[in-house]
Every structure is written in structure tokens, then in C-alpha cells.
Amino acid sequence: xxxxxxxxxxxxxxxxxxxxxxxxxxxxxxxxxxxxxxxxxxxxxxxxxxxxxxxxxxxxxxxxxxxxxxxxxxxxxxxxxxxxxxxxxxxxxxxxxxxxxxxxxxxxxxxxxxxxxxxxxxxxxxxxxxxxxxxxxxxxxxxxxxxxxxxxxxxxxxxxxxxxxxxxxxxxxxxxxxxxxxxxxxxxxxxxxxxxxxxxxxxxxxxxxxxxxxxxxxxxxxxxxxxxxxxxxxxxxxxxxxxxxxx
Amino acid sequence: xxxxxxxxxxxxxxxxxxxxxxxxxxxxxxxxxxxxxxxxxxxxxxxxxxxxxxxxxxxxxxxxxxxxxxxxxxxxxxxxxxxxxxxxxxxxxxxxxxxxxxxxxxxxxxxxxxxxxxxxxxxxxxxxxxxxxx
Ligand code: SF4
Ligand code: FES
Numbered sequence: 001x002x003x004x005x006x007x008x009x010x011x012x013x014x015x016x017x018x019x020x021x022x023x024x025x026x027x028x029x030x031x032x033x034x035x036x037x038x039x040x041x042x043x044x045x046x047x048x049x050x051x052x053x054x055x056x057x058x059x060x061x062x063x064x065x066x067x068x069x070x071x072x073x074x075x076x077x078x079x080x081x082x083x084x085x086x087x088x089x090x091x092x093x094x095x096x097x098x099x100x101x102x103x104x105x106x107x108x109x110x111x112x113x114x115x116x117x118x119x120x121x122x123x124x125x126x127x128x129x130x131x132x133x134x135x136x137x138x139x140x141x142x143x144x145x146x147x148x149x150x151x152x153x154x155x156x157x158x159x160x161x162x163x164x165x166x167x168x169x170x171x172x173x174x175x176x177x178x179x180x181x182x183x184x185x186x187x188x189x190x191x192x193x194x195x196x197x198x199x200x201x202x203x204x205x206x207x208x209x210x211x212x213x214x215x216x217x218x219x220x221x222x223x224x225x226x227x228x229x230x231x232x233x234x235x236x237x238x239x240x241x242x243x244x245x246x247x
Numbered sequence: 248x249x250x251x252x253x254x255x256x257x258x259x260x261x262x263x264x265x266x267x268x269x270x271x272x273x274x275x276x277x278x279x280x281x282x283x284x285x286x287x288x289x290x291x292x293x294x295x296x297x298x299x300x301x302x303x304x305x306x307x308x309x310x311x312x313x314x315x316x317x318x319x320x321x322x323x324x325x326x327x328x329x330x331x332x333x334x335x336x337x338x339x340x341x342x343x344x345x346x347x348x349x350x351x352x353x354x355x356x357x358x359x360x361x362x363x364x365x366x367x368x369x370x371x372x373x374x375x376x377x378x379x380x381x
Contacts, residue, residue, distance in 0.1 A: 222344040228345065
């Protein structure tokens with residue numbers, strides 16, 4: 001008994017005109033396997049038609065996120081052993097359109113990421129300056145946010161995004177903060193519009209699940225709340241001291 | 248390069264069930280936190296009505312107090328008070344996430360921010376309580 005485990009895998013094949021369904025696969029239970037190993041076993045030995053994304057196998061590329069027993073996880077970091085006796089239910093990341101089987105359409109996320117200009121913006125480039133210095137303390141201010149691997153688990157955990165797909169969402173706001181808080185950056189006001197409109201940070205009701213599921217401890221929920229405080233302060237400052245400029 | 252996979256351009260999207268918030272404890276707590284804000288609104292309205300009654304003179308003040316002592320309003324107040332406490336506690340616990348206070352290089356630990364919120368709550372409650380009990 002104990003040397004086998006059942007996986008119930010979500011299948012969706014758009015060209016068949018079939019409705020999505022769950023397919024059961026019985027696989028050998030190897031103690032050192034992660035879910036991704038189990039999926040690779042299915043693909044290599046049982047059913048070559050199963051589609052899913054993965055690349056690095058080490059929690060860095062961010063492409064292997066799926067729902068495992070209704071929780072968004074990186075499948076290369078979730079051990080089968082912890083899910084004994086099964087069955088283990090594997091579904092595509094929630095809140096995204098499914099293209100095929102376990103593969104989701106991530107274009108919405110990429111569009112949103114672009115909107116907040118996730119790069120260093122300088123008011124003026126001065127060719128005479130060869131390097132822009134940063135102390136370890138200045139780095140520490142935003143380092144946590146720079147650890148994001150764009151795995152989108154936080155979007156799957158966010159009911160606001162599920163109900164209101166316009167919402168900019170956790171990782172994108174955390175990444176905007178990563179640049180806003182960088183001492184070399186001058187793009188705060190250039191990013192403000194995309195972040196404070198009706199689909200921006202004010203949509204967040206602080207449920208906090210995004211931070212719980214994040215495999216990199218980015219704490220997007222914290223980033224959003226801090227940004228709300230900053231947004232409110234800027235609003236007051238513009239009202240009381242309209243001549244003072246934000247960076 | 249040839250395209251080996253034909254895409255039909257179709258995709259499948261699962262709808263959020265109406266009772267989505269019942270599936271996880273964290274969501275239930277969230278919905279409770281939002282709903283218990285009604286307790287805050289309740290006491291704000293009572294306070295305004297009380298001030299209104301006082302401004303109308305002694306008689307209307309005592310009438311208002313009598314009204315507040317009716318069993319329905321006592322129960323409503325108790326339920327609202329419990330809601331208000333739940334609401335405040337959940338928000339105080341979340342406060343460190345939004346408030347990052349730094350002294351130069353030193354970042355004040357979250358627990359200190361949380362406890363100072365509680366301390367403020369207790370101090371103000373004691374001051375207000377003393378006024379009421381006189
Ligand atoms: S914030 Fe965390 S959960 Fe969200 S995309 Fe980045 S790494 Fe993934
Ligand atoms: S395969 Fe790269 S993060 Fe899992």
C-alpha cells in the first residue's frame with residue numbers, strides 16, 4: 001500500500017471540445033520526490049499528453065506553481081512525503097485562465113508588471129558618474145522585495161484578484177516598491193499613477209494570504225500596506241505643501 | 248521555425264463561487280473583520296445621538312439613557328462591543344505590516360509597534376473610563 005500514491009490531475013484539452021476533468025494516476029511513492037518529480041514520472045512513463053510548466057527544479061525560475069490540494073505551491077519544492085496517504089489533487093494556479101492541463105495564461109500578470117516600470121528610472125543620466133553608490137543599509141530597505149521570482153502564487157491566493165481581475169495585484173506592487181525604495185531611483189511619481197488608480201493598491205483589503213504563500217518571503221501584503229501609508233502621506237503633502245516635490 | 252503546437256486560442260476560467268470566503272479560515276477571519284466594522288459604526292452613531300440628546304437639554308438626555316437601557320439595545324450594544332473588540336484586535340495585530348518605523352539604521356521590531364498600539368488603547372480606555380465612572 002504505502003509504496004504507491006494516487007494523483008488526481010486536472011486535465012483540460014481545448015482542441016477536444018471537452019470539459020475539464022480530473023484524471024487519476026497511480027504512481028510509485030518515492031520518499032525524496034517532489035510533486036514535480038511525480039508529474040515528470042507520469043509524463044515519461046504513463047501519459048505523455050500531460051502539459052505543465054517547469055524549468056529549474058530549484059525554486060528559482062518560478063514557472064512550476066500549481067494548486068496542490070487547493071494551496072498554491074511551487075511543485076518543485078513540495079514533497080510528496082508530506083501528502084501521504086493521498087490522493088493528491090493537482091490543479092492549475094487559481095484565478096488565471098487555463099490554456100491546457102496545468103498551464104495557465106500569464107499575460108495579464110506580465111502586462112501589469114510592465115505598467116509599473118520595474119526598472120531604475122533616473123531624472124537625468126550623468127555620463128560622468130561611473131557608478132551609483134548604495135550602502136548595505138540602503139540595500140536592506142528593499143532587498144526583500146527584490147527576491148520575487150514572478151511565480152504568481154500570490155495572485156492565486158488573492159481573492160480580490162479572483163473577484164476583480166483588474167486589480168494590479170501583490171507581486172507587481174511589491175516589485176514597484178522594490179524600485180521606489182531604491183536610493184538610485186527617481187521613478188516614484190512615474191509609478192504612482194499606475195499604483196493609485198482604481199485598480200491599484202486601494203483595492204487590497206489586506207487579507208494577507210499572498211504573504212503566507214510566497215515561497216521567497218517577499219511579503220507583498222506588507223509592501224502594499226506600506227505603500228498605502230506612503231500614498232496617503234503624499235496626498236496630504238501635496239495638499240499642504242504643493243510646492244514640495246516627490247522623488 | 249515551425250509551430251508544432253496548434254493553439255485553438257481557447258482557455259478555461261473557473262468562476263469564484265459565491266461562498267468563496269468559507270473555504271479557508273483566513274478568509275472567514277477576513278470577512279468577520281470587515282463585518283465587525285459595523286460595531287464601530289454602531290457606537291459612532293450612538294455617540295452622535297447621545298451628543299444630540301445632551302444638546303436638547305436634561306430631559307432628552309435622560310430619555311435617551313432610558314431608551315438605551317431597553318433589553319434590545321443592551322443586547323445590540325453587547326454584540327457590537329464584541330464585534331468592535333474583534334475588529335480592533337485584528338487590526339492592531341496587523342499594524343506592524345503597515346507601519347515601519349526607523350530610527351536611523353535601526354528598525355523598530357514589529358512586536359513593539361503592535362504592543363504600543365495596545366498600550367495606547369488601554370491608556371485611552373482608562374482615561375475615558377474614569378470620566379464615565381465619576
Ligand atoms: S511575491 Fe512571492 S508569491 Fe508573489 S510572485 Fe513574487 S515570489 Fe511569487
Ligand atoms: S521548477 Fe523552477 S521554481 Fe520550480
